[in-house]
Amino acid sequence: xxxxxxxxxxxxxxxxxxxxxxxxxxxxxxxxxxxxxxxxxxxxxxxxxxxxxxxxxxxxxxxxxxxxxxxxxxxxxxxxxxxxxxxxxxxxxxxxxxxxxxxxxxxxxxxxxxxxxxxxxxxxxxxxxxxxxxxxxxxxxxxxxxxxxxxxxxxxxxxxxxxxxxxxxxxxxxxxxxxxxxxxxxxxxxxxxxxxxxxxxxxxxxxxxxxxxxxxxxxxxxxxxxxxxxxxxxxxxxxxxxxxxxxxxxxxxxxxxxxxxxxxxxxxxxxxxxxxxxxxxxxxxxxxxxxxxxxxxxxxxxxxxxxxxxxxxxxxxxxxxxxxxxxxxxxxxxxxxxxxxxxxxxxxxxxxxxxxxxxxxxxxxxxxxxxxxxxxxxxxxxxxxxxxxxxxxxxxxxxxxxxxxxxxxxxxxxxxxxxxxxxxxxxxxxxxxxxxxxxxxxxxxxxxxxxxxxxxxxxxxxxxxxxxxxxxxxxxxxxxxxxxxxxxxxxxxxxxxxxxxxxxxxxxxxxxxxxxxxxxxxxxxxxxxxxxxxxxxxxxxxxxxx
Amino acid sequence: xxxxxxxxxxxxxxxxxxxxxxxxxxxxxxxxxxxxxxxxxxxxxxxxxxxxxxxxxxxxxxxxxxxxxxxxxxxxxxxxxxxxxxxxxxxxxxxxxxxxxxxxxxxxxxxxxxxxxxxxxxxxxxxxxxxxxxxxxxxxxxxxxxxxxxxxxxxxxxxxxxxxxxxxxxxxxx
Ligand SMILES: Cc1cc2nc3c(=O)[nH]c(=O)nc-3n(C[C@H](O)[C@H](O)[C@H](O)COP(=O)(O)O)c2cc1C
Ligand code: FES
Numbered sequence: 001x002x003x004x005x006x007x008x009x010x011x012x013x014x015x016x017x018x019x020x021x022x023x024x025x026x027x028x029x030x031x032x033x034x035x036x037x038x039x040x041x042x043x044x045x046x047x048x049x050x051x052x053x054x055x056x057x058x059x060x061x062x063x064x065x066x067x068x069x070x071x072x073x074x075x076x077x078x079x080x081x082x083x084x085x086x087x088x089x090x091x092x093x094x095x096x097x098x099x100x101x102x103x104x105x106x107x108x109x110x111x112x113x114x115x116x117x118x119x120x121x122x123x124x125x126x127x128x129x130x131x132x133x134x135x136x137x138x139x140x141x142x143x144x145x146x147x148x149x150x151x152x153x154x155x156x157x158x159x160x161x162x163x164x165x166x167x168x169x170x171x172x173x174x175x176x177x178x179x180x181x182x183x184x185x186x187x188x189x190x191x192x193x194x195x196x197x198x199x200x201x202x203x204x205x206x207x208x209x210x211x212x213x214x215x216x217x218x219x220x221x222x223x224x225x226x227x228x229x230x231x232x233x234x235x236x237x238x239x240x241x242x243x244x245x246x247x248x249x250x251x252x253x254x255x256x257x258x259x260x261x262x263x264x265x266x267x268x269x270x271x272x273x274x275x276x277x278x279x280x281x282x283x284x285x286x287x288x289x290x291x292x293x294x295x296x297x298x299x300x301x302x303x304x305x306x307x308x309x310x311x312x313x314x315x316x317x318x319x320x321x322x323x324x325x326x327x328x329x330x331x332x333x334x335x336x337x338x339x340x341x342x343x344x345x346x347x348x349x350x351x352x353x354x355x356x357x358x359x360x361x362x363x364x365x366x367x368x369x370x371x372x373x374x375x376x377x378x379x380x381x382x383x384x385x386x387x388x389x390x391x392x393x394x395x396x397x398x399x400x401x402x403x404x405x406x407x408x409x410x411x412x413x414x415x416x417x418x419x420x421x422x423x424x425x426x427x428x429x430x431x432x433x434x435x436x437x438x439x440x441x442x443x444x445x446x447x448x449x450x451x452x453x454x455x456x457x458x459x460x461x462x463x464x465x466x467x468x469x470x471x472x473x474x475x476x477x478x479x480x481x482x483x484x485x486x487x488x489x490x491x492x493x494x495x496x497x498x499x500x501x502x503x504x505x506x507x508x509x510x511x512x513x514x515x516x517x518x519x520x521x522x523x524x525x526x527x528x529x530x531x532x533x534x535x536x537x538x539x540x541x542x543x544x545x546x
Numbered sequence: 547x548x549x550x551x552x553x554x555x556x557x558x559x560x561x562x563x564x565x566x567x568x569x570x571x572x573x574x575x576x577x578x579x580x581x582x583x584x585x586x587x588x589x590x591x592x593x594x595x596x597x598x599x600x601x602x603x604x605x606x607x608x609x610x611x612x613x614x615x616x617x618x619x620x621x622x623x624x625x626x627x628x629x630x631x632x633x634x635x636x637x638x639x640x641x642x643x644x645x646x647x648x649x650x651x652x653x654x655x656x657x658x659x660x661x662x663x664x665x666x667x668x669x670x671x672x673x674x675x676x677x678x679x680x681x682x683x684x685x686x687x688x689x690x691x692x693x694x695x696x697x698x699x700x701x702x703x704x705x706x707x708x709x710x711x712x713x714x715x716x717x718x719x720x
Contacts, residue, residue: 030689030690030703031690031692031693031706032703033703034690034693034703034704034705034706035693035698035705036704068692068693069692069693071693124621161649200689201686201687202687203648203649203650203686203687203689203691204648204649204687204691205687205689206687206689206690206692209689222655234582240597240631242644242685242688242689242698243689244698244701244702244703247702275582277582279591279592280591280592280595280631281684282591282594282595282628282630282631282633283630283631283632284548284630284631285686286548286674297588298585298587298588299585299587299588299589299590299591299616299626300587300590300625300626301548301625301626301628301629302629304654316583317584317588318582358691358692359692360650360691360692360694361649361650361653361654361691362653365694366692366693368692383578386610398649432691433690434649434650434652434653440653445649448649448652449649452648452686454547455547456548456686457547457548457549458629459547459548459549459550460549465549505577532707
């Protein structure tokens, strides 16, 4: 494709879209699909056909609209009417009312905080474009950023814009993306690689899945821009095998982009080549860790190795390699189009831009949200999330998955950014937020995450392999009501050892859920232990309780 | 736990005439996969995925064939294959049910769901029904926490599962 062809295609597609008076968008991401979105789409299509309205009212499949708890969702554009919990039977009412007042029964108001408090960059196309049509993405300024960098910018200028944007890695640690790109770009010449980390394994996280299912081309474009900036001509996407729909859409997107000449050799007639390969994981959480991921692509066990050397200098097949998370890369096209300074104007001083969160657990509106950095947890959970269902009381919110912690009520008014979350003993992590109400027991939550780390430990280093096992034993004992004060002391000591001596992030951060629940909810541990002691004292001599 | 060594010493390898890694498959890998990597070893996971896709598991003989094809020792391919939870070295059922056991699903009732499936099929996680229809597994977060509890059956994701509607799903799978 030449630059002219891209612009022409975009203009052509926009005109085609304008020709329609209304458009029925049906969410076809995994959430709505499983509640019957495909039947809804079929019903809408046949009703439209029955009324002979195909020319005015096309029915389109689009990606995630965010409010997964109320699916299947259908929106009428450009009016912006949203319908929730739509059934196939509602189809004819929806179609006949496109020119009229919305169908009240299934109407979902969009002036609620869930919609108005969000700011969409990464998700700007989600729920608007058809993820299986390249033309849709192109009409939404798709591949403009790639065109811009290839024809107007030097690689160093691209790195500079990303640096100015202040973007930090969304895969967990929050490493400055510009700095990483700069390091790889300066790491000599010769073969380099770009890897997109789509191994999203944190329990509670589904942001990357939604982006890949709803707007796959955005990630491909981000990777190609990254490839140009650092001097790589080959990219790999490492995705977990448990995401069949995302895999299918990515495969299709790669094929479409390659056929259109947006990936492959001499893109836009320049000397830049970039090919993308999809790699499937096979159910190992630790493969999300960058050095383990590299080992897995190389065809070995997914075992991490000590760093340095960092992948930026010595990565895949021993070559300089840039590894970024899906969401990090999905920010890139917009940053390039609007400039780094624009992005830097959003968010807080040290955390720029927006963050996508996956809201789940005991909260009214579960689903995917994107908010500017710096909003408070209270706004996220109570305004956007709609609070706790069934009149229950909020207890804690878990962020950062197995490497994060539980944040109690008293910190709800804290702004959400990398530093603040760290201060209260949790981390931003990849963006999972699991809300817990008064019925949850915090020892149980800690035990749950420790069990996760124990089963996912790769076993290479002793502190993690043995430590997580022993910590799990202790937690389990306390939780079963058989713990002693010594068990608690031992647990604290082990947390310290495992945190400081493990080889990779999995072990180093595995004590976090324990430490943070101890910090805010130690009384729950103490109560269980006290109850155990009483029971013990009451048992007749000679009987063994454990 | 990936690090627990699976004892394979003394394993009798069941053999068959016909190779699992057919010439057609080899040609496909030579043309489509190997050119994209600087080493042959790097094709290990794609080869294992393809074998598993075709035969629903990875027989030992296939591991030997893959090793010969990739130019490494069979032990090396076995080492890799046995590390990953989702590579099956023994036959599994026609339908692989993976029930999410992560936190959101646990908060929203995965326990009763798993119990129901266990009692209905008469198997525990990791086992296969005698008729070879179902294999049950528990999985870590399937990324559908907003619509928990959920389970993956082969490549179909079921969300917002209630014990009753999943019962009907199981009945419909033949
Ligand atoms: C145990 C473990 C699991 C990880 N899992 C993921 C993951 O699923 N997705 C991801 O993007 N990063 C994951 N990471 C972080 C990566 O190692 C790496 O830092 C990240 O992909 C870098 O991308 P970013 O700079 O864009 O954040 C994990 C790290 C550890 C220690
Ligand atoms: S916890 Fe079950 S899908 Fe995330």
